[in-house]
Amino acid sequence: MQNLFENAMAQLDKVAKLKNFEKEFIEALRHPDRDIRISIPVTLDDGSLKIFEGYRIEWNNALGPYKGGIRYHPLTDINEIKALAFLMMIKCAVTGIPMGGGKGGITVKPKNLSKGELERLSRGWVQKLVDNLGPYKDVPAPDVNTTPEIMSWMVDEYEKLTGEKSGACFTGKPLDRGGSEGRGPATGLGGYYVFHALRPHLAEDGLPQNCKVIVQGFGNVGSNVAEIFSAHGHIVMAVSDSKGGIYNENGLDIKKLIEYKKATGSLSGFEGAKDITNVELLETPCDLLIPAAFENVITEQNAPKLRAKAIMELANGPITPEADEILFKAGIPVIPDILANSGGVTVSYFEWDQNLKGEHWSEEEVNKKLKVILDDSSKKVYEKARELNTNLRNGAFILALERIKEKT
Ligand code: GLU
Secondary structure (H helix, E strand, O other): OOOHHHHHHHHHHHHHHHHOOOHHHHHHHOOOOEEEEEEEEEEOOOOOEEEEEEEEEEEEOOOOOEEEEEEEEOOOOHHHHHHHHHHHHHHHHHHOOOOOEEEEEEEOOHHHOOHHHHHHHHHHHHHHHHHHOEOOOEEEEEOOOOOHHHHHHHHHHHHHHHOOOOHHHOOOOOHHHOOOOOOOOHHHHHHHHHHHHHHHHOOOOOOOOOOEEEEEOOOHHHHHHHHHHHHOOOEEEEEEEOOEEEEOOOOOOHHHHHHHHHHHOOOOOOOOOEEEOHHHHHHOOEEEEEEOOOOOOEOOOOHHHOOEEEEEOOOOOOEOHHHHHHHHHOOOOEEOHHHHOOHHHHHHHHHHHHHHHOOOOOHHHHHHHHHHHHHHHHHHHHHHHHHOOOOHHHHHHHHHHHHHHHOO
């Protein structure tokens, strides 16, 4: 597998040259402020002890407290978390929210643990990191395989250990624990807003009113974005999860599909749809392809075979730098992760802000504020890319680096 961290550093070097940033500034940004590795002992239900590896990387806080999710995955390692922390720094700067960049994780397959084991593991992560966390220091949130319930255990543990009563130490909490309205679908909805803001610039001959959309990944982000696009009249032709995909040229009923997956645990066999592989799904002709699962799914091997008119990255790092070049040369525009999926962290920032002020905003208010921020950052990213005659990813990176530089 490609090393996401090396990819991120290569991207940094590329834009450093494009805009002639000072060498010292770029060199400093190549290193995290803090690289914390922990061992978390957990007593399993059978009484045995298992030690898990955990991480928190605090990359940079020039713009505000470190901010970023916690990932639970068997393949998660320090390099992945470092790359994601670095990308969080860039992402927060692209949106202009007053947050820095961080990321955490545990190498674990959560499906192999009972609920009690998962809770002890999550509390253990906080026990080891409590001195580094806090509303004005480092504010974690959910990421792959971490849920609002996990956040509520973590907040509880943080409050017990510190004696502080502040929900603002974590975001992505359940509503009754100080969570924000709209946080669940925020990444998907944010992607929809960004797509609309950039749509006029995406294809020379324009995209049709109702686009044919393909979504790879059907977790929180993938299922929400599929539902939102479908509710707005777009035709979601194909979706997939880690086991495989389904396809119906005339569009899938996403609401029904979400229920179907809940009931059966799988997408396969959904009425009126044909089962396809993830490889077939990525290569199916469409107006918009949305990778919404994991990193490095579009590589130099499959990039030349893609038949999408535009691509929007809702996962972090789904396109390798080599594939990015191929797509750029082929004239396929890519809306980069650091802009496209920033809706999640933006509503996390709203949650933090509401907690600190003791407020609770309606979902309508949250979505309105989200749209204002994403419209503005999409416009600024587009203008920056145009000014430098480059792609949207480089434009977004440069916008972010300029903002960080101003506060460094
Ligand atoms: N995990 C999400 C991301 O990668 C959200 C982070 C947050 O809300 O802090 O952007």
